[in-house]
Amino acid sequence: MNEEKKPAELLDHAYMHAHGIPHEHGHVHSHTRTRAVVNRLARAIGHLERVKAMVEDGRDCSEVLIQLSAVRSALNNTGKVILKDHLEHCIVDAMETRDRAAIDELNRAIEQFVK
Secondary structure, eight states: OOSOOOHHHHHHHHHHHHTTOOOTTSOOOOOSOHHHHHHHHHHHHHHHHHHHHHHHTTOOHHHHHHHHHHHHHHHHHHHHHHHHHHIIIIIHHHHHTTOHHHHHHHHHHHHHHTO
């Protein structure tokens, strides 16, 4: 599975994940923390909207940077919740079914997340 996926294939894959549809990995993704993720994303969006308003209002750069820090923290914490959920469900399933592709996919996602 070294070939690059086209954007449409990624979208289809994401759709299948989001809707619990079995796919190339042969397992269903079940997410137990969806509400927590949605709530955290809403908070991050609120912080980001505040940053935009602060910039439009010509607020002090240091205040904007502090607010941007809150956005980054909210996104990082959301990523941690998603990662924990993925490890506890999808990766456990991948280990049980010896699905190396799912583990490789997680490694690629972690590389992107921690950049």
